[in-house]
Amino acid sequence: MTPTAHLVLLLHNHQPIGNFDHVFRQAYEDSYRPFLEVFARYPNIKISLHTSGPLMEWLDRNQPGYLDCVANLVRDGRIEIIGGPFYEPILAMIPSSDRIGQIRRYTKWLRDRLGAAVRGMWVPERVWEQSFTRDVVDAGLEYTVLDDYHFKAAGLRDEELDGYYLTEDEGRLMAVFPGSERLRYTIPFADPQATIDHIRALAERRPGAVIVFGDDGEKFGTWPETKKHVYEDRWLERFFEALSANADWLRVSTLGEVYDGLSPRGKIYLPDCSYREMTEWALPVDRQQELESVRHEMEQDPRWHRIQPFLRGGFWRNFRVKYREADEMYARMMNVSRRLHSVLQSDAADPELREAQLHLYRGQCNCPYWHGAFGGIYLPHLRHAIYHHLIAADTILERRSRQGEVWVDARAEDYNFDGKPEIRLANDQLAAFLAPHEGGMMYELDVREIRLNLGAGIMRRPEAYHRKVLQGEHRGESGCASIHERIVFKQANLDRHVRYDRYPRKSLIDLFFNPDTTLEAVESGEAVLAGDFHAAPYEAAIHANPDRVRVMMSRQGTVAGESIRVTKAVLLSEGSSVLEVAYRLENLPPHFAYQFAVEFNFAGLPGGADDRYFTDPFGKRLGHLGTHLNLAETSGLGLIDQWQGIDLRLLMSVPGGMRAFPIETVSQSEGGFELVHQSVAVQPYWLVRPDEDGQWMVTMRLIADAAAARERRPASRELVHA
Numbered sequence: 001m002t003p004t005a006h007l008v009l010l011l012h013n014h015q016p017i018g019n020f021d022h023v024f025r026q027a028y029e030d031s032y033r034p035f036l037e038v039f040a041r042y043p044n045i046k047i048s049l050h051t052s053g054p055l056m057e058w059l060d061r062n063q064p065g066y067l068d069c070v071a072n073l074v075r076d077g078r079i080e081i082i083g084g085p086f087y088e089p090i091l092a093m094i095p096s097s098d099r100i101g102q103i104r105r106y107t108k109w110l111r112d113r114l115g116a117a118v119r120g121m122w123v124p125e126r127v128w129e130q131s132f133t134r135d136v137v138d139a140g141l142e143y144t145v146l147d148d149y150h151f152k153a154a155g156l157r158d159e160e161l162d163g164y165y166l167t168e169d170e171g172r173l174m175a176v177f178p179g180s181e182r183l184r185y186t187i188p189f190a191d192p193q194a195t196i197d198h199i200r201a202l203a204e205r206r207p208g209a210v211i212v213f214g215d216d217g218e219k220f221g222t223w224p225e226t227k228k229h230v231y232e233d234r235w236l237e238r239f240f241e242a243l244s245a246n247a248d249w250l251r252v253s254t255l256g257e258v259y260d261g262l263s264p265r266g267k268i269y270l271p272d273c274s275y276r277e278m279t280e281w282a283l284p285v286d287r288q289q290e291l292e293s294v295r296h297e298m299e300q301d302p303r304w305h306r307i308q309p310f311l312r313g314g315f316w317r318n319f320r321v322k323y324r325e326a327d328e329m330y331a332r333m334m335n336v337s338r339r340l341h342s343v344l345q346s347d348a349a350d351p352e353l354r355e356a357q358l359h360l361y362r363g364q365c366n367c368p369y370w371h372g373a374f375g376g377i378y379l380p381h382l383r384h385a386i387y388h389h390l391i392a393a394d395t396i397l398e399r400r401s402r403q404g405e406v407w408v409d410a411r412a413e414d415y416n417f418d419g420k421p422e423i424r425l426a427n428d429q430l431a432a433f434l435a436p437h438e439g440g441m442m443y444e445l446d447v448r449e450i451r452l453n454l455g456a457g458i459m460r461r462p463e464a465y466h467r468k469v470l471q472g473e474h475r476g477e478s479g480c481a482s483i484h485e486r487i488v489f490k491q492a493n494l495d496r497h498v499r500y501d502r503y504p505r506k507s508l509i510d511l512f513f514n515p516d517t518t519l520e521a522v523e524s525g526e527a528v529l530a531g532d533f534h535a536a537p538y539e540a541a542i543h544a545n546p547d548r549v550r551v552m553m554s555r556q557g558t559v560a561g562e563s564i565r566v567t568k569a570v571l572l573s574e575g576s577s578v579l580e581v582a583y584r585l586e587n588l589p590p591h592f593a594y595q596f597a598v599e600f601n602f603a604g605l606p607g608g609a610d611d612r613y614f615t616d617p618f619g620k621r622l623g624h625l626g627t628h629l630n631l632a633e634t635s636g637l638g639l640i641d642q643w644q645g646i647d648l649r650l651l652m653s654v655p656g657g658m659r660a661f662p663i664e665t666v667s668q669s670e671g672g673f674e675l676v677h678q679s680v681a682v683q684p685y686w687l688v689r690p691d692e693d694g695q696w697m698v699t700m701r702l703i704a705d706a707a708a709a710r711e712r713r714p715a716s717r718e719l720v721h722a
Contacts, residue, residue, distance in 0.1 A: 005203035006210045006253045006262070007243070008177070009045075010145055011035075012122055013217035014052040014088060016367035018385020024058045028066070031221035032059075034231050036069060042240040043078070044247060048255045049217075050082035050122035053106055054365065060113065071114045080254035081116035083107050083141060088124045089364035091132050092317055093330055095337055099132070102361050103139035120144065120255045124366050126179075127274045127316045133169035143175035143259050145214040147275040151178045152309045154270050162202055162209035163265035164258065175259055176268065179214035181276065187213055188220060188230050192239040196246055203249065210258055224488070224671060272315060279313025281372035284322065287314075288464040319370040323377050324504065325458050326369045328443060329386050331416040336360055336393045343397070356396040363389035371463075375669035378458065378676055384604050387453035391446050394431070402428070408574035410542045410549035423540060423551050425570065429577040430704060432570070434508070436540035439533060440553040440568060442507040447577075449706035450645050457505045457603035457663060457679030465668050470495050488672030497675055498666050499525055503534050505663050505679055508581065509599035510534055510566055512559045515687055517595055519630040522683065523661045530594055531559040533566055548573040562589055579702040588690035597659075597685035598700070602639060602648065607662050607677050611642040614660065617651065625680050629660040637682060646706050653699040656686035 013032055015024050039045060049070070051059070059067050073079040085091065085102035086109070094102075107118045121136050121144040128146055136144065148161045156178075164177040186195050202209040220236060221227040230236050243252055253261075273279065280288055291313065298304045320327040340360055344353055367374070368382035377383065398407075408427040415422040415433060422443075423434045433444040433455075444455040468487060472495050502525060503509060512531030513522070521527035538553040554567040564587045571580040585596065605612060607626020614622035614629060615638035622629060625639060636651035637658050663679045688696045 004207050004209075004249050004251065005199050006208070006251050006258055007199060008048060008210065008212040008214075008253055008255055008258060010048040010050065010082065010122075010179070010212060010214040010255065011217040011220075012050045012052075012215065013055055015055040015058065016052075016382055016385075017054045017087060017362045017365040017389070018368075018382045019054075020381065021058075024055065025062070027218060027222045028059070028063060030227045031218050033063075033066060035217065035220050035236065036066065036073075038231070038236050038240065039078075040069070040073070042244060044244055045240055045252050046078055046080070046254050046257075047252075048080040048082050048120065050084060052084075052088040053086035053109070054088065054362075056109070056113075067113060071116075074114050074116050080120065080256050081110055081114055081118055082120040082122050082255070083110055083118035084122040085124065085361075085364075087361045087365045088367075089361075090124050090127045090316065090366040090369065091135070092127050092129055093320075093333075093366070093369060094364050095334070095341070096135050097341055098337055098361070098364065099135040100139045101357070102364070103136065103141065105361070107140060119259075125274055125278060125316075125370075126150070127278070128270055129272045130167070130269055131169055133167055133174055134172045137169075137172035137174050141174070143177065143255060145177045145179045145212055145255065146270065146273075148178040148181055149276045149279075150176075150270045150273040151268065153273050153312060154268055156268070157309075159205065160265065162206055162211065163262065164210065165266055165268040166264045167268055167270060175264060176270065177210070177212045177214075177255060177258075179212045183211065183213040184215045187215070188226065188235050188239065192235070192242040195239070196242050196250070199250060200246075208262070210262065212255075273312075274316055276313070278316065278370075278372060281370070282314035282316050282318050282322070284314075285462050285464050289467070292464065316370070323371065323458075325383070325456070326377055328416060329369060329383070329390075332387070332390050332444070333360070333363055334417075335415060336363070336390050336397070339397055340393065343400070352396055352400065356393040359389040359393035359396070363387075363393065371667070373668065373670060375667060375674075375676075378665055378667035378678075379669070380456070380458075380603065380606075380676065380678055383456050383458075384452065387446070387456050388451040391431075391448060391451040391453065394446075395448050395451075398426070398428070406575045408547065408549050408572055408576075410544055410551065410572075412540075412542060423542065425549055425551060425572045425579075427572060427574050427576065429575065430572065430579065432572065432579060434540075434551060434553070434570065436553050437537040439503070439508075439510060439535045440538040440540070440555070441504065441509055442570070443504070445507065445579075445704070447646060447704045447706055452604050452644065452646065454602045454604060454648070454704070455506055457601045458665060459504050460499050460501045460663065460665050462500060463667070465673070466498055466666065469498055469666055469673055490672045490674040494666050494673055494675060497664060501525065502529070505601040505681065507600040507602075508568065508570070510568070511595075511597040511599055511683075513595040513597060513685070515593050515595055519628065519659050519661065522597075522659060523628070523681075532557045538568075556587075559592075559594055562592065564588055564592075577704050577706070579704075580699065581702065582699045583697065585688060585690070585696045586694060588688070588694045588696060590690065590694070592688060592690050594688060595657075595685050596688045596696075597683045600650065600682045600702075601663065601679045602682065603679040604644070605639055605641050605646075605648075605680055607680070609643070611640075613640055614638065615640060617649075626662045626677060627660070628662075629658060631658040634658050637684075639680065639682070646704065649701075649703040649705070650682060650684065651701045651703070652684055654686060654697075656684055656698075659683040659685065 086106035121141040161178045371377045412421040420437045425432045431446040510533040538555040540553045543550045550571045567584045569582045617636040635655045639648040
C-alpha cells in the first residue's frame with residue numbers, strides 16, 4: 001500500500017498599518033505578484049491564503065487586478081481564503097468585544113470583495129490563550145493553525161502532530177492544526193527535495209498524515225536574498241514541480257478540505273503560547289541571554305532532544321513590561337476602546353462612531369507593540385501610525401460628547417494600569433498626559449490637528465542582540481537564510497552608537513547637573529546627575545477654572561546633598577495650542593550653583609531633511625532636526641516640520657542655554673542591525689543663582705501650532721507619519 005500524506009500550504013501576507021507605500025509596493029512586486037503568477041501555472045496545487053486587512057485594503061486601492069485574480073482562483077477552488085481580525089491585532093492585547101468585532105468585520109469584507117466563504121482563522125503571531133476559543137467561535141470561524149511548539153508545550157510528541165485536534169472553551173468547539181517548525185526553516189531555504197523527503201517519512205510512519213506549513217508570504221521574495229533564490233533561481237517552480245511529481249501519494253490540500261475530509265486525532269487544550277522564537281523574545285534580556293547560552297551549551301549533549309520539549313520561554317503579555325512604550329500604547333488603546341464601546345451600545349449604527357471604531361481597530365495593529373527579529377516597536381513610523389488612529393478615534397468621541405463647544409478638561413485616573421493616578425489635560429487642540437509619581441513627567445502630548453503624539457519616543461535599553469553588535473561582526477551569513485539566522489550590519493560602526501538611557505525619553509524631566517556639564521557628557525549619558533527629581537514621585541493637585549486648568553506638582557528632594565523644593569505648574573486653556581509650564585525652585589542655599597535643565601523629547605520629527613529644521617526665536621534656521629545644538633544664551637527654540645505641518649516652539653521667560661541632540665537606537669530588523677532616529681531631545685538649562693529669598697523661577701511656553709506650518713506644506717503632498 002502506497003503511503004499517503006496531505007500537505008497544507010498556508011501563506012500569511014502582511015504589511016502593518018503605517019508602513020510606507022513604497023514598502024507595500026516593493027513587497028507586492030517582489031513577493032505577492034510573482035508568487036501568484038507562478039502558482040497559477042500549477043493547476044493541481046492548492047493553497048490557503050491569509051492576507052491581513054491593511055495589506056488587503058492597499059491591494060484593493062492600488063492593485064485591484066491582483067485581487068480579481070485571487071477571486072477567480074477562489075471561485076475555481078484553488079485558493080481558500082483564511083480570515084481573522086481585520087487589522088492584525090494580537091488577540092491578547094484587545095478586549096473580547098474588539099476580537100469578535102474585528103473578525104466579523106473582516107469576514108464580511110472578504111465575502112463581499114472575493115466571494116469567499118471564510119471558515120478558517122489566522123491567529124496573529126500565533127499568540128494563543130485558551131479563552132480565545134470562545135471569541136473565535138462566536139465570531140463565526142471553525143478552525144485555525146498554531147505552531148507545533150504549542151502542542152509540544154501541552155505534552156504531545158512529534159509523532160502525534162500529523163493531524164488536527166479539537167479544542168473547547170465554555171462549550172465552544174473549534175479545530176486547531178499544528179504548523180511545522182521544521183517546514184518553516186526548510187521552505188524556501190532548503191532544496192525542495194528536503195521537504196518531500198521529510199513528508200514521505202511522516203507518511204510512512206502514519207499513512208494519511210497531515211503536515212501544515214504556515215508562515216509569512218514575504219519569505220518568497222521580500223526577505224533578504226529570497227527574490228533571487230525563489231524566482232530567478234526557480235526555487236518555487238522546482239518546489240511545485242516536486243509536489244506535482246509526487247502527486248500519487250502526496251495531496252496538496254487546503255485547511256478546509258482536511259477539516260471536512262478527515263477526523264480529528266483527539267481533543268487538546270493548549271497553554272498560553274506562541275511560536276518558539278516569540279516566547280524567547282518576550283523574556284527579560286538577561287533571561288533571554290541565559291536561555292541562549294543554555295541552548296548553546298546543551299545542544300550537543302545527547303540528552304538535549306529529551307530536555308528541549310520541556311524548555312519554554314516567556315509570556316507574550318510581558319512585552320508590555322519589557323517595553324513601557326508598548327504599555328503606553330496599550331493603555332491608550334484600551335481607554336479609547338472602553339469609551340467607544342460604551343457609546344456604541346446605544347447607537348451602534350451611527351456613521352461617525354463606526355468611523356471611530358475603524359480608527360480604533362487600525363490602532364490595534366500588532367507590529368509596534370512588540371519586538372523580535374523584526375523592527376517592531378523600534379520603527380517610529382509604525383508607533384506613530386498607531387497613535388494617529390487612536391488620536392483620531394479619541395477626537396471623534398470628544399467632539400460628539402462636547403457637541404462642538406470649546407472646552408478644556410483635567411482628570412486624574414489610572415490611565416496606564418500601574419495602580420497610581422496619572423493626570424490628563426485636554427482641549428480641542430491638545431491632550432497631555434502627566435505622571436506625577438514618575439518625576440512629574442509628561443509622557444504623551446497629542447496634537448489633534450495632525451494626530452501626532454510628540455511623546456511617542458522610545459527609551460534606549462539593552463537588547464540581547466547588542467552583544468553581537470558590540471563584538472563588531474560586520475559580516476553576516478552569506479546566501480539565502482532565515483531572518484532568524486542572519487547577522488548583517490546596515491551601517492558601519494554601530495557599536496559606537498549603543499547607549500542606554502537612565503530615565504524615559506519623555507518631557508518635563510527635571511535634571512540637575514554640575515555647572516561645567518557639556519553637551520557631549522549629557523548626550524553620552526556620562527553627565528553626573530546631581531539631583532534626585534527626574535524619577536521620584538511628586539505631590540500633585542488639579543486646579544480647574546471654567547476656561548483653563550492647571551496641574552501643580554511639587555517635591556522636596558536633594559541636589560548634591562542640599563534639600564530643596566521643586567514646584568512645577570502645567571496650564572492649558574480652552575481652545576489653545578499652548579502649554580504653559582512654570583517652575584519655582586525653593587530653599588536654595590546662597591552658594592547654590594548648579595545647572596537646572598528641563599528635558600523635552602519630541603518624537604515624530606525626523607532628522608536629515610531640509611523641510612524639518614531648528615530655528616532660533618527670530619526664525620533663523622539652525623540646521624535639520626538631527627543637528628547637535630548647544631546654544632549659550634537664548635530665549636527659545638523652534639522645531640519646524642513642514643511635511644507634517646507643525647510649528648513647535650519652546651519659549652523661556654529667563655534666557656539660558658539650549659542643548660538639542662537626536663535620540664537614536666541600535667535595533668534589529670529583518671534587514672539587519674540599524675541605527676534609527678527616534679526623537680529629538682531638547683534641554684533648556686540655566687546656571688541657577690538663587691535670589692535673596694533662596695528662590696529661582698522660570699516660565700516656559702510650549703506652542704504646538706499645526707495650522708501655521710500646514711500653510712507652508714505643498715498642497716500636492718500627502719501627510720505622511722514619519
